[in-house]
């Protein structure tokens with residue numbers, strides 16, 4: 163099933179390439195980023211991404227799995243971890259993210275560091291510790307490609323990515339255009355990172371990771387500028403932030419509302435969304451799988467330190483900014499509070515993992531080139547589409563022209579919703 167989808171995709175890609183001749187400059191590839199160009203980038207303005215680097219061991223059975231026995235299938239080693247995925251995606255879009263993470267001196271750690279070293283990304287924020295096991299997650303998928311079960315051994319991030327290590331890197335954080343933290347960090351480290359950023363006026367993006375870890379937002383909500391939960395994470399976060407109020411949504415009801423209309427589905431999630439906005443989160447991007455995203459805010463934040471706007475230094479960042487700004491002219495969504503639905507474009511799904519991380523990577527890369535929030539979220543949705551259409555977590559390369567054209571289509575079909 164997967165291989166026929168892949169062949170179909172290759173055929174489509176072939177036709178797209180025939181129809182839209184690409185110049186080599188707008189196909190991004192980390193190997194293109196020459197060392198000369200990297201030297202021109204002032205390291206003090208790297209977007210900072212803090213969280214897990216994980217080696218995923220993925221088992222994809224050929225048929226449905228049965229308990230108590232083995233099922234024939236394919237096993238692959240894939241570099242993952244939310245923060246690592248977001249940073250890799252950003253690097254492939256021309257950004258130079260500075261990652262703060264931890265690995266052990268073992269085989270998994272070597273595999274994870276290889277991409278960073280070969281693409282010239284800074285590794286000085288990655289703690290390399292003797293005697294520590296590099297985070298590993300073993301994923302089992304079902305025959306449709308959805309995650310069926312997973313075992314995570316990611317204690318290294320909880321234990322060794324300490325407030326002290328974050329504190330040692332405070333100069334890098336406080337001169338970044340933006341900071342993303344993933345919820346794999348322990349609560350003390352999350353708070354340390356948020357404090358350093360907030361004291362210097364750096365906006366903070368919180369990536370919830372999982373339903374269980376998403377509730378870590380409770381103790382740092384007042385520092386968070388934006389967060390990007392899926393439906394389940396949104397409900398868990400609202401529950402944690404409202405001292406025990408239940409926000410259960412029946413799965414059947416949720417599916418029924420989705421079939422009815424996007425407005426009907428939105429009204430189901432609205433109470434939870436309002437809790438997060440009342441607790442001080444400026445902007446929410448709620449991910450809806452193949453239905454795209456909701457964007458909700460009381461006031462659209464300027465998600466970039468003003469002094470760092472228009473300091474796009476790399477050739478690729480300039481190109482991303484210009485292509486997107488041209489095909490998606492900035493539009494004022496003056497209505498505040500504001501709630502919008504951005505649909506996802508139809509896609510040929512190959513693998514759903516990495517979609518959420520690419521959405522965030524696409525948004526953060528776009529924001530750090532100086533694009534506005536709406537242009538950036540539209541780019542994020544286009545980047546996430548590319549992620550579901552490839553087998554790896556992060557596509558091997560992006561076509562900026564294609565992404566900009568898709569972002570335009572997404573913005574044109576955006577729908578205004580009522581928040582109050």
Ligand SMILES: Nc1ncnc2c1ncn2[C@@H]1O[C@H](COP(=O)(O)OP(=O)(O)OP(=O)(O)O)[C@@H](O)[C@H]1O
Nearest residue numbers: 392449450451452454506509515516517518543546
């Ligand atoms: N079938 C699909 N077709 C097109 N786009 C999709 C599809 N599934 C997901 N996406 C895009 O990816 C984004 C994130 O997907 P999803 O809502 O599943 O997030 P998530 O649960 O956080 O995913 P992940 O487990 O990958 O982190 C969606 O908002 C959408 O833009």
Ligand SMILES: *[C@@H]1O[C@H](CO)[C@@H](O)[C@H](O)[C@H]1NC(C)=O
Nearest residue numbers: 472483484487488490491492
């Ligand atoms: C972005 O596009 C808008 C509208 O087309 C234009 O006015 C503005 O100058 C562009 N910004 C830059 C920096 O090119």
